[in-house]
Amino acid sequence: MTPFLAELTGTMLLIILGGGVVAGVLLKDSKAENSGWLVISFAWGFAVAFGVYLAGQISGAHLNPAVTISLASSGQFAWKDVPIYLLGQLIGAMLGAVVVWLHYLPHWPHTDNPGLKLAVFATGPAIRKPFSNLLSEIIGTMVLMIGLMAIGANKFADGINPLIIGFLVVAIGLSLGGTTGYAINPVRDFGPRLMHFLLPIAGKGNSDWGYAWIPVVGPLIGGVLGVHLYKAVFADMFSIWLGVSATVTLIVIVLAYIKER
Template sequence: MTPFIAEIVGTFLLILLGCGVNANVSLKGTYGSSSGWIVITTGWAFAVYTGVVVAGPYSGAHMNPAVTIGLALAGEFSLFDVPNYILAQFIGAMLGAFVVWLIHKPHFDTTEDGDTKRAVFCNAPAINNLFSNILTEVVGTFVLVFAVLYFTDAVSTKDNTIIGLGSLGALPVAIIIWGIGLSLGGTTGYAINPARDLGPRIVHALLPIKDKGSNGWGYSWIPVVGPIFGAAVAAWLAMTLA
């Protein structure tokens, strides 16, 4: 499997299971309906675990443009490869979101609230506060990328050495994601990943979802800019402390 394909597949699995748990908890009539925040954060942790297991040996399992950019800024990843990785991540995220809709379509049809339907795909703030919302995404992504940069056992491939979430091992990175969700995620839904939020948001906009309401474009830049800035801060601090 090439790194490009691995990033598509890994991100697809991440969003399939991550947005899948959102759907199971949020939509009307599922067995997991209203099961709560612990289920969501645990589901996302397992989603990351699954993506890392599959993509890690081939691409490092970035599955996140902020991770890719942060590693490149820290000199741990080739700037030349950044566009290909980000493109693959968005393709995988959009495919994953589409399949989640396909599986849950009857539940989308019976759920009345448009904001609840959108929440399956992408994030929105619990309280709309520009500074707080951006800061949450910055700090959450900082924790993720800073942790990645402090794991030194990179994933070896035949041709070169690749660093990413796969460098941590699937279980440690799942625990980190779980911790970020439990401790920092309640204010914005902790996107900490531009592809995770913007890719499914685009799919939400394109799909013929019954009574879907707003796409939330006014908020959509925060889960993009915040994570990238947080990754840049993590890269700077890691290099400063080295």
């Protein structure tokens, strides 16, 4: 298996399990209907863990452009390999969304609310405030990258790291996910949103493209800031400089958020 196929299949599994739990909780007449945020958060964490188990030994299991680009920005991943990783992740996310659609095929016509159907594929804000929503995605992905760097620096028993990563995602979902649905991964949102737009889903409504830039831009910014803030702790001079810049950027965003309110 090549790194491209590893990223594709790992991301596909991630979306099948992650999108699948959202469909089970939200779609009408599912046996898991209304089982709640706790179920969604834990299932997404396990989705990430099993995606990492599947792809980890081949590609390192980035499964997320924010991870790939942030690692490349810090010299821990070759820029020449970035495009093939991103392409695999995007295709995998799209295919995973198709599997979720097929699996829940009888439930789409039974669900009247088009917003619930979109939520199976893409994230959306609890309160629509662009700067606030962007800040939430930045913070969530910063925490993700700082956590991933810390997990990688610790010596866990063989095979435990993916499970620990999964619990990190659970923690982010439970603690920070209530504002925007914690995309923290551009292709996790964009790939399935694109399939929501393309697939013949009964009564699906629009795909909310006006919001779609936030779960793409926010994680990319947050990922780069997170990895360099982590490295700055260990006196990497470039990362210290970037960390100072990140702090200034966050202050500006917070001020914009306060003004927005």
